[in-house]
Amino acid sequence: MLQESSVDSSGSRFAPLVVLELASDTKEEAIAWLLNRLRPSNHLPLFDQLGPGIGVEEKENPNMFLVGASMQRLLCGAEDLGLFKECTDGSMRAFTFASKHNFKDFKGDGDGFLSMAECQYVIKHELDTLRAKEETNVPGYSHAKLYPGKSIIRRLLSKGILIQMFPLHENEELKRLSFSWYKKVKVSLQPLDDIRHYYGEGQALYFGFLEYFTFALVPMALIGVPYYLFDWEDYDKYVVFAVFNLIWCTVILELWKRRSASLAYYWGTLCRKKAFEEPRPGFHGVLGHNPVTGRAEPIYPTSKRHLRVYLVSLPFVLLCLYLSLYIMMIYFQMEGWALSIYDENPTFWTHILLFIPSIIYAVVIEAMNLIYRYAAEFLTEWENHRLESSYQNHLVLKVLVFNFFNCFASLFYIAFVMQDMELLRQSLATLLITSQILNQFMEAFLPYWLQRRRNKKMIRKIQKRRLYEEKELPLVEQVRLEADMSTYLGTFDDYLELFLLFGYVSLFSCVFPLAAVLVVLNNITEVYSDAFKMCRVFKRPFADPAANIGVWQLAFEAMSVIAVVTNCALIGMSPQVRSYFPESETQLILCTVAAEHVLLGFKFILTFLIQDVPKHIQDKLARLEFESLEALKKKVKSDSALTFFTLLPLSKLLPVL
């Protein structure tokens, strides 16, 4: 029971926040050493070893520790992190312990001022910045070297001594959240503030983006439905749709930036200064001194990394793209053969043969995506990036380019080389519907089912020993259950899916107007399945104080540029436009190209004109900046108040001629 908490000697309650799981065969001296470093005299959180659970005889890991901290310690940690909170005057300011009573929700000792996600993030930060003081090694592990300034937790993780570190769920909160999020049937917005409160800003921004994207698609879906109902075969009238598409994809991305800035401002992440990033756990190199912090850390020359990126990774990615293109060409050839065989001899078996190439191609594409994903992860790891963010950017870029190619190359081929709009529409519909069903099954229901089986086993085990009066599990069992849950790997795959859907809609929805409708439907179910997955399937992730959707904004913008070009080309190819240039194809192409350039130029001007941050937030940010400058000036003035000047009648001294 998470509600159950203990009282320490100074009278504050112990609320368990984070779990540390060490390997079950960790040597005693290492545990003692680590616990010693976590001891409160170092101003570090309280901790507690998890009592043996039910299944000690079944070789359950005895080395699980609960970490908590007093409210005062957490508040100091929040100040240390520079968390922004709302003040009584409605503005957002960096929290400081000294000025705590200026903050809106601060009452009494500050209980409830920080959300549990924030408390857990504070503890994670404190654990991450627990540093070795001298050159030594983890006691009992001579290969786990430590040097001054090295994060102990990261070394323990990289050597496999620390298996995992995860924050605990709050059952009451979780119930409330899941009820307002996905359990009620009535149509309403997602509880973004609650999601942020429970899972942190990174998650909340993902769900905010998903919701925003869905709403942005509604007008397009509304145009698409009558189009589909009344004009199904009259697809040469898609010029209107394509023009709408053009403007739509630019405008919604710009408006999202504004919305994201608003959200991030009120969540306090927009102006929070980020701490200097630590090297990621897998980073290796010769021990040297970081030029920025002066701390000892591994140094790896940037030039070597560039060599690896440009001479190995880049050619590899290009090779994979070529391969993917090659396989696509084989698919179209097979398709042609199958068709010719069917035309020669139209029987039942040859009719089935028609589907064989598509099926083979779909399977091969999925396999290639999977293999490529592993290869990309391996390569990016091998590139040895110093920062997690740079690792993520390189991985996202690699996976994105390949996925884009794999998903869209065949569609582009059909549209621009074969110029078969009917086939394009069919392919799009098939792709959208199958990917929707497959994704939601693979993403949420399969893991949930596996999870459920594991849980049931565990609960049966417990019930064997004793009968429950209460429905809730005791804390010890709760922790063990959560430790067994799968780890949530971040929003990467969710964003990738949205990216591909955005691509289908913005590139080709003029050919298949129902695409927007399908994507809206998909997004609605996606909200539920993602929410369900977050609440029930995965371990709670640590909060990620993100201020925007990061590299994905760039990816979506790149897609919208490609959409402009594609839509222009589709307009140029439409019979409606062609009929205006009956004799001269050259003129048609020149006009299309000119229109495309004007539109691209217009798009960039629009990007400049629509400000990324709404005016009232800009004012608030400027006010914060202004106040800090004024504070600095006051300091200067009071320092220099000693200086004193006298007025001098200099005209007498000047040589008047």
Added chain:
Amino acid sequence: MLQESSVDSSGSRFAPLVVLELASDTKEEAIAWLLNRLRPSNHLPLFDQLGPGIGVEEKENPNMFLVGASMQRLLCGAEDLGLFKECTDGSMRAFTFASKHNFKDFKGDGDGFLSMAECQYVIKHELDTLRAKEETNVPGYSHAKLYPGKSIIRRLLSKGILIQMFPLHENEELKRLSFSWYKKVKVSLQPLDDIRHYYGEGQALYFGFLEYFTFALVPMALIGVPYYLFDWEDYDKYVVFAVFNLIWCTVILELWKRRSASLAYYWGTLCRKKAFEEPRPGFHGVLGHNPVTGRAEPIYPTSKRHLRVYLVSLPFVLLCLYLSLYIMMIYFQMEGWALSIYDENPTFWTHILLFIPSIIYAVVIEAMNLIYRYAAEFLTEWENHRLESSYQNHLVLKVLVFNFFNCFASLFYIAFVMQDMELLRQSLATLLITSQILNQFMEAFLPYWLQRRRNKKMIRKIQKRRLYEEKELPLVEQVRLEADMSTYLGTFDDYLELFLLFGYVSLFSCVFPLAAVLVVLNNITEVYSDAFKMCRVFKRPFADPAANIGVWQLAFEAMSVIAVVTNCALIGMSPQVRSYFPESETQLILCTVAAEHVLLGFKFILTFLIQDVPKHIQDKLARLEFESLEALKKKVKSDSALTFFTLLPLSKLLPVL
């Protein structure tokens, strides 16, 4: 004699830095009131009234005041401004009076630590931020209203009571600078650090850019010369040149960003925090409260300004562009008529008639540029921008678009509609050579000649009264001479000229390979004429602590995008490329367009890949950031050092099942 200085009661020397010129008919009470506000007890600079000069009987203005300040006051002002200076360890840090001995060039009382330009900037800032304390008006001027927080100097300027405020030249320094800058004949780099020292960062960056641009053109000029000498008529081989152009214009702009960041870092402007910008003098509106500073100031709704920009200025600019296009078409028609008349009846008079359209067109273009410039200034003033920077941006944009159109429309027409490469080459050569000669005459020699005549009159006047032993003028005459010099209006026109030259080279140098050579020659003379103009023709301008070339970087980048498109089109039109597609024009165009898109994409990727700030500067900036964060943390830690935790054997308290 500027070297002559007086000693005040506390023993520090009075060095005059800035001159305030009030209208000669300013009322006595207003002068007394202003001087009272400038009195030292307010921590403001020393001042002195300029003694009557030679020509009192000739109605010389008696209301000229010299402003100076003690070194300590200036140093405090520098801290107030957040000036960055080099430390003993080679890094750049914000100067603080308390840590003054950590700075590299700080010796004794700090004499010579700040350059004279910096001292003058400090005094300008102090004068600008001299604010009214209550709601009143300037004594004797009931229409010159003041409200709490209003800058007094700006009100005096806007009401015409203060005529001008300008910094004084230092004759010794100026001699040294002009010798090393433009008086010696040997080829060498410009003394950028000295220019920055004397004129501030904005000027130094302009000359840095001019120098950089000239060097960047050298490879192109070197390719151009043999091209011109050996292949004059063989202009279908310009594909190589166009491809070189494409890459060149992207790369040099990216590299300039890096160089500019380096320069700005070592000049201390890259990381200086800018103070909150005051409303510009001409800004008007209903008195309200600024949402950022909370100060009373005029408020003008953004929506109204947007209406003016989009409903009046934008249509006006479009109309002007249309007019310019229309006049261009008339020019080409006249050209046609003249040619047909000459063809019919080739006499001497009809031959002269051939030149008439060009001459008329050139005159009309110049007149249009001039009228448009006034109209643009009027409109931008009328748009009522709150900030000087926003006013400048809108003005630059308006003038830029029109000038671009006026200068390049006819060239584009010749290149792409008439497709007459021979005529294009002739037009380019004429434009480049005449604009070069005209510009340098109008910019430097004409103002210098006018200035010289005025000076001579003044010197004769002085000599009438007495004979000089020394060659130097006394301070009083020096100040009066400088007050009469023309005011330097900023780098706008200089950058505009470079922008147009950059356009000629990047757009069309493949057609006329000698363009780069001409521009290099122009730039070399431009350096000398600009340097001469700065040193001898104009009043010394106040330093402008710029960190980059601002909106011009954007303008040059926009031009480089246009250059990619233009060069691709020129390549596509070249007979060499056309011969590859003998039968299908459609295919030629499609290939050209595809190549263009790939190149544009490549250009944007290149822009991402080349980092804007060199790695070692990035490290230094990160180090500064890191140190300020660490300092904050230490403060937090020492504040929270009271918090104390005890370790609790919680396992005993937990309900072990």
